[in-house]
Amino acid sequence: MIHHEDDVPPPPLLPTTARPPLSMIRGEGSWLWDDQGNRYLDFLQGWAVNALGHCPPEIVDALQRQAHLLLTPSPAFHNEPQLALADELTRLSGLDQVVFCNSGAEANELALKLVRKFGRLHKHGAHEVICCWGAFHGRTLATMAATGKPHFHELFPPNMPGFVHVPFGDVDAVREAITERTVAVMVEPIQGEAGVVVPPVGYLRHLRGLTEAAGLLLVLDEVQTGMGRTGTVFCHQQDGIRPDVMTLGKGLGSGVPISATLTTVDASCLELGDHGSTYGGNPLCCAVALAVTRAVSTPELLRGVRERGEHLCASLRSVARETGASPRGRGLLWALELPTNDAAGVAARCRSSGLLVNAAQPNVLRFAPSLRVTFAEIDAMVEILARALRASS
Numbered sequence: 001m002i003h004h005e006d007d008v009p010p011p012p013l014l015p016t017t018a019r020p021p022l023s024m025i026r027g028e029g030s031w032l033w034d035d036q037g038n039r040y041l042d043f044l045q046g047w048a049v050n051a052l053g054h055c056p057p058e059i060v061d062a063l064q065r066q067a068h069l070l071l072t073p074s075p076a077f078h079n080e081p082q083l084a085l086a087d088e089l090t091r092l093s094g095l096d097q098v099v100f101c102n103s104g105a106e107a108n109e110l111a112l113k114l115v116r117k118f119g120r121l122h123k124h125g126a127h128e129v130i131c132c133w134g135a136f137h138g139r140t141l142a143t144m145a146a147t148g149k150p151h152f153h154e155l156f157p158p159n160m161p162g163f164v165h166v167p168f169g170d171v172d173a174v175r176e177a178i179t180e181r182t183v184a185v186m187v188e189p190i191q192g193e194a195g196v197v198v199p200p201v202g203y204l205r206h207l208r209g210l211t212e213a214a215g216l217l218l219v220l221d222e223v224q225t226g227m228g229r230t231g232t233v234f235c236h237q238q239d240g241i242r243p244d245v246m247t248l249g250k251g252l253g254s255g256v257p258i259s260a261t262l263t264t265v266d267a268s269c270l271e272l273g274d275h276g277s278t279y280g281g282n283p284l285c286c287a288v289a290l291a292v293t294r295a296v297s298t299p300e301l302l303r304g305v306r307e308r309g310e311h312l313c314a315s316l317r318s319v320a321r322e323t324g325a326s327p328r329g330r331g332l333l334w335a336l337e338l339p340t341n342d343a344a345g346v347a348a349r350c351r352s353s354g355l356l357v358n359a360a361q362p363n364v365l366r367f368a369p370s371l372r373v374t375f376a377e378i379d380a381m382v383e384i385l386a387r388a389l390r391a392s393s
């Protein structure tokens with residue numbers, strides 16, 4: 001129970017995240033309940049994590065079944081859920097090999113180790129990675145250096161070297177940044193944390209052509225856009241390309257911590273001893289991710305994401321017309337850019353009316369509902385949102 005009185009000391013947690021004075025105790029589908037008995041319509045879903053909503057039956061089943069069988073035999077042995085999940089992810093992506101990790105940042109860290117080794121072995125020690133301004137790749141030291149937020153680069157000097165940043169969506173800027181030190185280009189297909197920034201049509205296809213011609217690896221961070229979120233299992237499939245390396249997280253575990261780095265055999269260069277992780281690929285999390293992967297790769301679910309996404313887009317457009325805001329996104333990953341820097345205020349008003357959305361930027365609200373969100377839930381969301389926006393203008 002979290003107390004609201006000002007004279008009660010704060011909980012003994014490092015204050016690294018701003019949190020309202022409430023505690024969440026239960027979730028089901030698109031709904032969350034707090035410790036005061038309030039119910040919220042959740043269009044955050046753990047920041048685009050819970051692909052199937054809160055506590056979906058297939059995850060509860062997978063956890064219960066696997067919990068009775070085996071939690072972890074140590075990473076020194078194969079386990080069945082890990083092998084089955086590796087088969088499923090390589091089949092769906094057309095990539096050849098996978099390493100399982102525990103968070104998006106760790107999967108990206110591994111992708112960066114892989115491209116550096118590739119540069120050492122095949123490109124005379126080239127090690128630089130071209131990344132984009134606005135990108136978010138995680139909170140480890142290397143992934144913070146890869147992230148394109150200038151204030152990240154001031155926090156914990158000295159920064160990990162080897163990253164060059166160019167504007168997102170600009171292929172010419174990438175071409176101009178290539179030198180003999182460059183080994184890879186790393187981008188998100190759609191920038192999530194930046195506020196669902198969608199690049200121009202053809203961006204990934206042009207990047208693929210450019211990196212192939214220049215002998216560089218193309219690394220796609222699909223931690224947020226993967227696992228059905230944008231209407232295909234992986235977002236880049238809509239561009240008809242195959243990356244050399246792809247990372248997954250968030251929706252892969254849909255609420256349990258698991259992430260993955262996938263690679264082609266041609267880019268693959270890690271050997272015995274190059275990497276290890278105590279919990280990476282443990283059967284409990286892999287059993288969950290296998291159930292999630294099977295669910296989000298069915299044609300019915302993906303069609304649902306596209307149809308509900310169109311409805312969400314149309315609903316946001318109608319709200320936007322009234323308030324001067326403008327929506328952008330794909331599938332069930334959307335943002336609304338406000339004419340003012342009041343996103344946090346609007347999100348707080350939504351929360352007191354029982355709706356959870358997130359202020360991805362001072363002027364941008366983000367919507368990442370369950371991939372099973374219903375039309376009625378979208379309508380209920382938009383009604384609360386419209387009221388909160390009117391109070392803002």
Ligand SMILES: *Cc1c(COP(=O)(O)O)cnc(C)c1O
Pocket residue numbers: 102103104105106108136137138139188192193221222223224225249250
């Ligand atoms: C959330 C996110 C990450 C970091 O994932 P963590 O699990 O928080 O480490 C990396 N890349 C992208 C695109 C993300 O959205």
